[in-house]
Amino acid sequence: MRVVIAEDSVLLREGLARLMEVGGIEVVDTVGDAEQLLRSVERDCPDLVVVDVRMPPDHSDEGLRAALMLRRTHPDLAVLMLSQYVEERYAVELLTGQNRGVGYLLKDRVADVAEFLDALRRVVDGGTTLDPEVVAQLLVRRDGSEIERLTPREREVLSLMAEGHSNGGIGQALFLSDGAVSKHIHSIFTKLGLPPNESHNRRVLAILKYLRENGKD
Structure with a gap:
């Protein structure tokens, strides 16, 4: 499994990368904004992107919009969105249309390492995973x-x-x-x-x- 991580918090970004590498997952790139994410996907051809919903410059929905664009241009790419809070409309928007290989988790869920790694593999295998708090x-x-x-x-x-x-x-x-x-x-x-x-x-x-x-x- 080849993964690109898009997260503007350096500590969380590097922490996610470390967790994945310990779990045997190859992290091919880590980026801090949506534009870098789009370039990285074109260059590195990952199997999965893990993307923060809110990213620079406005910290609104830049990550989500980049993910939706990637779902259109790379339909086989798995996408797992991360969010600090429950935002139901983002889950709905992400799942609309091409809806295999997609997930939406709260960042707190990363603390359960086994559950988080299982969610990554489930999404890459074409499954769908939603955070229990969203549900x-x-x-x-x-x-x-x-x-x-x-x-x-x-x-x-x-x-x-x-x-x-x-x-x-x-x-x-x-x-x-x-x-x-x-x-x-x-x-x-x-x-x-x-x-x-x-x-x-x-x-x-x-x-x-x-x-x-x-x-x-």
């Missing part, structure tokens, strides 16, 4: 949506899906059998109006529906 806030946003049709257990399952857990991981977290997890997921797809379709990943579509309907202002 928790989205769960309580709105009433009257399709998500409200789900039972409390189905909402728990969908929440864990959004965090990037496999069926086996969901079963372990909720003490359910593989068969029970599969039944809950089938029910979620049905209630959210997601019939079988070979051209789409229903798991990702369910997460997107969840984000779009619960992440509105």
Whole structure:
């Protein structure tokens, strides 16, 4: 796995690089702003970019906009966004469109090294991972949506899906059998109006529906 890190804090940038190198991940470049990130991707052809949402010069959404541009120009590039705070609209925007190989984590999550490295590998393998805090806030946003049709257990399952857990991981977290997890997921797809379709990943579509309907202002 080849990674480029885009983070304007030198301490965090170098800390991330060290964590990845200890975990056997090759860091091909570390940069401090969005323009450097775009140049680095063109030059180094990484498998993954880890990008801070807010970067110089304005510290608003420069990192996010650079990531969205890279998703359009390099559709096979995996992207993991880091943020200091929960900002639901960024998660929604990032997942819209090309939605494989993408993640959104809070910076505090880096403290759990094993969990962080697992998230990197999951995203590079084409998965989707969302910070549990993002998911928790989205769960309580709105009433009257399709998500409200789900039972409390189905909402728990969908929440864990959004965090990037496999069926086996969901079963372990909720003490359910593989068969029970599969039944809950089938029910979620049905209630959210997601019939079988070979051209789409229903798991990702369910997460997107969840984000779009619960992440509105």
